[in-house]
Amino acid sequence: MTMSLALKTERSAHVDQRGTNIAVAPAGRQDRNDVRNLFGALHAFNADLDRRFALADGWQALLDQHLEREWATGGSATLLAHDGTAPVGLVIVGGHTDSPMFQERHWAEIMALYVVPDKRGCGVADRLTASAVEWAGEHGYDRIQLYVTATNVHARHFYARSGFQPIQEIWCRHIAALPVDPPSDDVCETAQQSGELLIGPHEHLLADRQTS
Numbered sequence: 731m732t733m734s735l736a737l738k739t740e741r742s743a744h745v746d747q748r749g750t751n752i753a754v755a756p757a758g759r760q761d762r763n764d765v766r767n768l769f770g771a772l773h774a775f776n777a778d779l780d781r782r783f784a785l786a787d788g789w790q791a792l793l794d795q796h797l798e799r800e801w802a803t804g805g806s807a808t809l810l811a812h813d814g815t816a817p818v819g820l821v822i823v824g825g826h827t828d829s830p831m832f833q834e835r836h837w838a839e840i841m842a843l844y845v846v847p848d849k850r851g852c853g854v855a856d857r858l859t860a861s862a863v864e865w866a867g868e869h870g871y872d873r874i875q876l877y878v879t880a881t882n883v884h885a886r887h888f889y890a891r892s893g894f895q896p897i898q899e900i901w902c903r904h905i906a907a908l909p910v911d912p913p914s915d916d917v918c919e920t921a922q923q924s925g926e927l928l929i930g931p932h933e934h935l936l937a938d939r940q941t942s
Contacts, residue, residue, distance in 0.1 A: 752818070754857050757808040761817070762797065765808055766790050768820035772844035779879045800824075807865045811845070811854050819845040821858035823865050823874070838866030840876040859892050 757765050770790075776783035800806045806824030810817050822842040828835045840862050845854045866874040876894070878885050 751813065752852070752854055752857060753812045754809055754819075754861050755812070757797070757810050757820075759797075759801070761810055762794065764810060764817040765797065765820060766793060768810075768817060768844050768846075769793060769822075769842060771846070772820070772842055775844075776879065779881055783879075806841075807862070809858060809861050809865075811849075811858055813849065818849040819854040819858050821862050823862035825866075825869060825871060836871060837873040837875055838862075838869070838871035840874065843876070855888060856892070 770785065773783050773785045777785075796806075797808060800808060806822065808820070808822045811819030820842060821840060821844075823838055823840050826837055826839050840859070843855065843858060843862075845858070863874055875897075876889065877900075878889060880886075880899075
């Protein structure tokens with residue numbers, strides 16, 4: 731019988747081509763610091779590609795809030811890869827529900843994927859991605875997607891090899907702006923304050939999740 735990854739407590743072992751014993755398992759409360767460290771390293775790397783990925787002060791508390799919601803609801807999964815006792819990789823996957831304006835409203839999203847530099851090329855990212863895809867399928871999602879920075883050529887090649895393909899592009903233009911605060915986004919702020927997908931890229935209209 732297939733068991734949801736979000737409920738598994740045992741670690742599945744895998745020996746990669748370099749002979750390193752890698753185990754993947756859901757993160758628990760005892761892994762909180764490891765999740766923080768890997769998530770922080772991911773965004774430090776991403777911020778070198780695009781400064782908007784730089785984490786704000788106090789991000790650790792928001793990540794903790796996301797994890798607590800995950801453990802309470804099962805609406806997402808945070809998985810760690812270990813080499814022995816050392817954490818070497820992280821993936822965070824969750825479900826997304828879009829506005830009722832659209833026919834196709836539900837999909838899964840990989841919100842974070844990171845492998846420490848000295849374990850890249852060892853199959854760790856493949857294991858973590860496969861685990862995210864399995865979680866999505868077991869939770870009824872027939873589509874899984876993610877965001878990748880256009881200049882991150884290595885990541886783009888990895889995702890293409892893993893069966894992903896580009897379907898949209900985000901184009902940006904930096905413009906001159908007046909020194910005023912942007913208008914308040916009450917829907918987005920309300921969703922974040924309730925703990926909805928604090929680390930995900932799509933907070934708009936998440937209040938609709940309450941009625942979906």
